[in-house]
Amino acid sequence: MLSERRLEVLRAIVQDYVGTEEPVGSKALTERHRLGVSPATVRNDMAVLEEEGYIAQPHTSAGRIPTDKGYRLFVDRLAGVKPLSTPERRAIQNFLDGAVDLDDVVGRTVRLLAQLTRQVAVVQYPSLTRSTVRHVELLSLAPARLMLVLITDTGRVEQRLVDCQAPFGETSLADLRARLNSRVVGRRFTDVPQLVQDLPESFEPEDRGTVSTVLSTLLETLVEEAEERLMIGGTANLTRFGHDFPLTIRPVLEALEEQVVLLKLLGEANESGMAVRIGHENAYEGLNSTSVVSVGYGSGGETVAKLGVVGPTRMDYPGTMGAVRAVARYVGQILAES
Amino acid sequence: MLSERRLEVLRAIVQDYVGTEEPVGSKALTERHRLGVSPATVRNDMAVLEEEGYIAQPHTSAGRIPTDKGYRLFVDRLAGVKPLSTPERRAIQNFLDGAVDLDDVVGRTVRLLAQLTRQVAVVQYPSLTRSTVRHVELLSLAPARLMLVLITDTGRVEQRLVDCQAPFGETSLADLRARLNSRVVGRRFTDVPQLVQDLPESFEPEDRGTVSTVLSTLLETLVEEAEERLMIGGTANLTRFGHDFPLTIRPVLEALEEQVVLLKLLGEANESGMAVRIGHENAYEGLNSTSVVSVGYGSGGETVAKLGVVGPTRMDYPGTMGAVRAVARYVGQILAES
DNA sequence: CTCTGGCACTCGAACGCCCGGAGTGCCAAC
DNA sequence: GTTGGCACTCCGGGCGTTCGAGTGCCAGAG
Numbered sequence: 001m002l003s004e005r006r007l008e009v010l011r012a013i014v015q016d017y018v019g020t021e022e023p024v025g026s027k028a029l030t031e032r033h034r035l036g037v038s039p040a041t042v043r044n045d046m047a048v049l050e051e052e053g054y055i056a057q058p059h060t061s062a063g064r065i066p067t068d069k070g071y072r073l074f075v076d077r078l079a080g081v082k083p084l085s086t087p088e089r090r091a092i093q094n095f096l097d098g099a100v101d102l103d104d105v106v107g108r109t110v111r112l113l114a115q116l117t118r119q120v121a122v123v124q125y126p127s128l129t130r131s132t133v134r135h136v137e138l139l140s141l142a143p144a145r146l147m148l149v150l151i152t153d154t155g156r157v158e159q160r161l162v163d164c165q166a167p168f169g170e171t172s173l174a175d176l177r178a179r180l181n182s183r184v185v186g187r188r189f190t191d192v193p194q195l196v197q198d199l200p201e202s203f204e205p206e207d208r209g210t211v212s213t214v215l216s217t218l219l220e221t222l223v224e225e226a227e228e229r230l231m232i233g234g235t236a237n238l239t240r241f242g243h244d245f246p247l248t249i250r251p252v253l254e255a256l257e258e259q260v261v262l263l264k265l266l267g268e269a270n271e272s273g274m275a276v277r278i279g280h281e282n283a284y285e286g287l288n289s290t291s292v293v294s295v296g297y298g299s300g301g302e303t304v305a306k307l308g309v310v311g312p313t314r315m316d317y318p319g320t321m322g323a324v325r326a327v328a329r330y331v332g333q334i335l336a337e338s
Numbered sequence: 339m340l341s342e343r344r345l346e347v348l349r350a351i352v353q354d355y356v357g358t359e360e361p362v363g364s365k366a367l368t369e370r371h372r373l374g375v376s377p378a379t380v381r382n383d384m385a386v387l388e389e390e391g392y393i394a395q396p397h398t399s400a401g402r403i404p405t406d407k408g409y410r411l412f413v414d415r416l417a418g419v420k421p422l423s424t425p426e427r428r429a430i431q432n433f434l435d436g437a438v439d440l441d442d443v444v445g446r447t448v449r450l451l452a453q454l455t456r457q458v459a460v461v462q463y464p465s466l467t468r469s470t471v472r473h474v475e476l477l478s479l480a481p482a483r484l485m486l487v488l489i490t491d492t493g494r495v496e497q498r499l500v501d502c503q504a505p506f507g508e509t510s511l512a513d514l515r516a517r518l519n520s521r522v523v524g525r526r527f528t529d530v531p532q533l534v535q536d537l538p539e540s541f542e543p544e545d546r547g548t549v550s551t552v553l554s555t556l557l558e559t560l561v562e563e564a565e566e567r568l569m570i571g572g573t574a575n576l577t578r579f580g581h582d583f584p585l586t587i588r589p590v591l592e593a594l595e596e597q598v599v600l601l602k603l604l605g606e607a608n609e610s611g612m613a614v615r616i617g618h619e620n621a622y623e624g625l626n627s628t629s630v631v632s633v634g635y636g637s638g639g640e641t642v643a644k645l646g647v648v649g650p651t652r653m654d655y656p657g658t659m660g661a662v663r664a665v666a667r668y669v670g671q672i673l674a675e676s
Numbered sequence: 677c678t679c680t681g682g683c684a685c686t687c688g689a690a691c692g693c694c695c696g697g698a699g700t701g702c703c704a705a706c
Numbered sequence: 707g708t709t710g711g712c713a714c715t716c717c718g719g720g721c722g723t724t725c726g727a728g729t730g731c732c733a734g735a736g
Contacts, residue, residue, distance in 0.1 A: 061715045236591035253574035
């Protein structure tokens, strides 16, 4: 167990290093912080902290920098979440309030988050699995070709083409449309499969094939869209990463283009509260020198999607966490209103 | 007017510089190319080329590098478009053929283009202004709230909420839906305004207000969507830009997040054929050290959108142009099939 | 008039060197 | 447990040297 003062030393090291981006030594520490002890004592503490793996030296006789483990301790026990200032909050509200549709909300959110944190922002679109069906539309494009349009309560629209085995009459189509809607409108996506299970049986034999095809296309859409879309922004902030960054930045850019990777990253956000993954805690190798701060958002206590930022491990955790949390809250509000 | 040999020297300089990324000198030139003259002669030619502004020295007593003007001449008169190899063509076809919907086509195209050119790819979604209406759907969400869904022949779906002044009955709704569709289905977007102009008059007075609102929302959608969406990819290739790239890369990343800038960039592509904008020819300042190669694509001779790549001025122009042109053609084909 | 070889000159990159400063670890003393 | 002192380490920057590639110019040959 580390003594109170040693924790204080660690906190000071993290803060200074985040600010200056340079290894911090014992003397500089005592000058910038009121630790009440001499550099020599700090040196002893540092030796202990290093032995325990919280800090490290880039090379002998240089200052110390925090390790991933050090940042972890800092986040868990030494740093709170720094609330935003009132003007900042007001700015968020004003900026998000101008949004006209879902795309716009997400777009504004991502820009806002990137600007506030000066890092790369990632925002997931509200999830379909938690949403409910607002309407299902079926259109006949050609004798044996239908278009299925699905409208969700979050305002999202998905469309699919359906090729039928046999021609499908207009009356059957209207019939299917009506029955389908009466069953699923207002219901959750996850409930839909059971609700439509017995639908083909109530149709004429020659139409059953087509009905089944339509239904399976609908179910497919739900599943496929569970792998959800997201938007990223603020990639220009990657240039603030560090000096050596051709090597650091490349894998990050690659990761940012892989939706799957990003979704997994966000997905690791704990249901309640915020998740912070530091350096090697990230499963994806290319992000080993970055940290991810993510949190779920939604309206009325329900998480419909997640958002977060990706930045260097050397980041201002309290500030970043504050911004992420605040933005998530306001987005939740906006969604609840619309 | 430059002599034949001087042009040949310029071509050699461009080719070598693109390959090695280092200033090229007279001796190296004569060694790598069969110019049939001595280094001294080449030196004289270089002096002339420099005087004319086609090449420049980074510092005295260094080799020469092409200027924007030099690249311009190279592209216009010295280099053709390098066709892709048969395996490459086949790979393109296979890759694009697997696409399932419009998003997928665009997504695959952007990845393909980024991979082929090893640069940043930008693909614009097929334009709505050139498309035709496949279907207009009206749904009643609440007594005085409608949803308007527009489906285009390119498979795109746009939805809008419409708030009515007065409640709008189901029969009126069905009526409007039917009349609207009978007038606009299969017609071009640009023709829609005239086609629906007199529609409100044929409705009962109490419904006219709502009908007008719906129509103006529809027309708005057309106009708004004229500012079109696009997709980018291959940003990781930015790391291959050069040694000094923190400064080069940042404005490029910023530009890539500004849809407006990108759309303008692509928009400058000449209707027929390919456009190449080199360095300072780009209006946007942040892209002054990059070149943009863009071209329109579409089916049946009609351009529905554009695509292109953004890379360093020091790029393989013939190869890039070849890839861009080939990809555009295949995407056009795919769109025509679906 | 054009091309060529020769020659002196110029720089930048790379290398080695030295020095100063910041930082460390250890130890003896308080 | 804390402190001051001290010797040691190592990085970074500044400086001079060398090396090589490249240039410009000029006189002479075709």
